[in-house]
Amino acid sequence: NAGVTQTPKFRVLKTGQSMTLLCAQDMNHEYMYWYRQDPGMGLRLIHYSVGEGTTAKGEVPDGYNVSRLKKQNFLLGLESAAPSQTSVYFCASSYSRTAIGAFFGQGTRLTVV
């Protein structure tokens, strides 16, 4: 039982490049989330999904896109990376309705130069 797994763990991009972060969970959770973590700002929700085929915007969605084609996977895309997107990205998943706290992946440290 791996829980929530993110790939890659580290990445350096040049401004304007694109990339996709993959999040996979094996707990059959309905809800999945992408957060970014910046110093002194806690965790901010980028996008989330309440089920396969559905996505919605969070607090800071600009510059990101997501897809949930399979229940176990939630992809975060950066079409044209900017230095402001340098951050640590965390994926999380949770049970629906029962509000048990989210389970987090190990994080992806992204640097945009």
Add this chain to the structure above:
Amino acid sequence: GENVEQHPSTLSVQEGDSAVIKCTYSDSASNYFPWYKQELGKRPQLIIDIRSNVGEKKDQRIAVTLNKTAKHFSLHITETQPEDSAVYFCAARLSGGYNKLIFGAGTRLAVHP
């Protein structure tokens, strides 16, 4: 928008002392309040949570209290140990049924031997 304020941002205590971290939230309909511990370079991990129909919850050296009228909740750690040193985040689940968590900015707790 909805937000969660967390205080203090840093907290330094001697081993064996108690530590208290406080959070206030703005969405009066929030009904679930988890606390996460994040060690350096690792993922946030759920340590305790409380629902809005409960005023206090304890788990060994950790306790959380909730005052719905005042819209604030607190984390209490007793008999602190060096391994309690980490960043602690509070969160509040927004109303609306989508299990969206809004996080506080975090408290860096240092426990000195």
